[in-house]
Amino acid sequence: MKRNIPLILAFVSGLIVIFSEFIPHRPFSSIVDSLQEWFMIISGFAMLLGVMSLLRMNAAKVSTRSPDWQYHLIGIISFGLMVLMGALWGMEEQAGILGQGASISAWLGKKPFDYTYTHVFVPLSATLFSLLAFFIASAAYRAFIIRTLESNLLMIAAVIVILGRTGFGTMLTGWLPESYRFWHLPNLADYIMQYPNTAAQRAIMISAALGVIGSGLRIILGIERSYLGGDK
Amino acid sequence: MPDLMNTIGIWLAAFFTFCIFSFLYRDNPFYKLAEQIFVGLSAGYGLIYVVYSTMVPNLFAKLSQDFSGNLILLIPFALGLMMLTRIYPKTQWISRYPISIVIGTSAAISVMRSLKTDLLLQVGATIINPFQGSTASEISGNLLVIIGTLCGVYFFYFSKKQEGLAKIPSKIGVYFLMVSFGATFGYTVMARISLLIGRLEFLRKDWLHIIN
Incomplete structure (x- = not known):
């Protein structure tokens, strides 16, 4: 049952x-x-x-x-504040329990929920993700230090795409004559993105689609039952 | 007043930007504070967004406007409430009913979408005449797409051990995958660096007014 x-x-x-x-x-x-x-x-x-x-x-x-329970308390409080602001005055065009909050919006410049989103949430999220720029460099060093053909291919493709998307890359190969324009870094980066990258992404998509179809049918037919949890 | 609040907002944003950047030195109370505030705000934002974009228009607004005409909506409402019973171990089994509907529906939607867009469309896009290109780079590119797709798919065929001659296409598939991962890595690096430039620009332009 x-x-x-x-x-x-x-x-x-x-x-x-x-x-x-x-x-x-x-x-x-x-x-x-x-x-x-x-x-x-x-x-x-x-x-x-x-x-x-x-x-x-x-x-x-x-x-x-x-340990560090104070920070978790701050997390709960910031959650409560965000929910309270959204529930009372709404977000963007949506009205909250107290309506559109015209007076508080006039005072803050926008709704409290939107104010917190713009001045706290967006900077926090953008900075957290930008922090990865530093860690990705050390991760790349560890990945590229392995001397195999595969890791070299990965590194060469990454370097071409990075340089090809910057002004520096354009400058590096800008002196090449027009007859060699295929070897201009931006063109080379475009070529990698358009052909070998498309081929590999297509292979991944086709294989993943076969996997999704298989596992989806297993769920519908009741062969896969892990989502039901234990036998309690 | 809005100008003053905007200035306070910019100072808040600058403070939290520095709190997160302080992690580059090492883990510290400022980073932990900013991290937990981010977690709390994310959860709060997600909940309010779902309430206003999904729950209100699809459920609460319809029920409040015409309750008797939308009685059928009480079923997903009840199923949604049953979902919340998962929080207590003793009543956890009740949540299986709504979960099974969500899983069954999403599995079927995924099956049909994968079949149409990821499988048939992609296979169709690969069945091309490689020599239809006007330049040598287009022709070589088309050949690369066909070879790369076939070898890549072959690499993901795990039902039979790939050894001897059968290993060659698999190896070629790996090379294509490595080039793709490298390109994706390069793109990710560029995206992260552009975010970093954005934050530095905010500090220099909006906060310190050093640049216009």
């Missing part, structure tokens, strides 16, 4: 979606529209579940006074 009904539900919902691709008429088309709407609503609750799980984990660290 606890395992069979979910398996039947997955089978039926999966089968309806697949049928609707081949029979795009009522009732399949309308059922699939409803099913996709349901999917979005349930996914929204899944997001809520994820947030609840995160809060629970952080709250446990705060309550047990584990």
Whole structure:
């Protein structure tokens, strides 16, 4: 009962979606529209579940006074503030519980949620990702130190693409005559992106698609059941 | 007042930028503070975004405008609430019902999308006349696309051990994959460096007004 009904539900919902691709008429088309709407609503609750799980984990660290618990408390507070601002005054054109928050928006220049997003969230996220520019260099050094044909190909392609996308790369090969324009670094970078890269990406996409089709059918047919969890 | 708040916002952004950059020296309280604030804000932003973009238009707005006409929506609402039972181990099994619908639907959508866009379209795009190009580089490129795709797909065929002559196309496939990974790596480096330049430009332009 606890395992069979979910398996039947997955089978039926999966089968309806697949049928609707081949029979795009009522009732399949309308059922699939409803099913996709349901999917979005349930996914929204899944997001809520994820947030609840995160809060629970952080709250446990705060309550047990584990190392650096103060930072986890700050994380919970910043989450609460963001949710509160979004719920009370809304975001962008969306109104919150207290409406559009015209007075507070006039004071801040924009809604509190959007203000926090622009002045705190965006700088934090951009700086965190830009930090990877430093670590990617040391990672590259470790990768390229291995002397094999494969690692050399990887390094040469990376260097050509990096140089080909900068003014420095253009300057390096700019002196080459027009008859050798294929060897200009920007053209070489374009060639790598257009042909060998396309070929490899296409091979990955085709192989991954075969894998996705196989595992999708396994789930729909009930062969793959790991998403049901344990036997409790 | 908005000008003053904008200035405070720029100082806040500069402070958090330095907090994150301080990690380049070593892990420190400023970085930990900024990291946890980022985690909290990300979760809060994600939740509010989902509520306003998905939950309100698809569920709450419809139910509040015409409750009796949208009674069917109470089913996904109930299933969504059942999803939340996963948080407690004793009631975890209840969440299997909504999860199975989500998994079944998303598996079928993925199967059909992969079949159409990733498999059939890509195979179709590879079946070309390599000599239709007007220049030598186009012809060689077309040949590379065909050989690279075939050898790359062959490399991912794990059902039979690849040895002897059968190993050659697999090896060629690896070379193509390495070139592609190198190109992707180069692109990632450029994207990260452009983000870094963006942050440095913010500090020099918006915060310190050194450059125009």
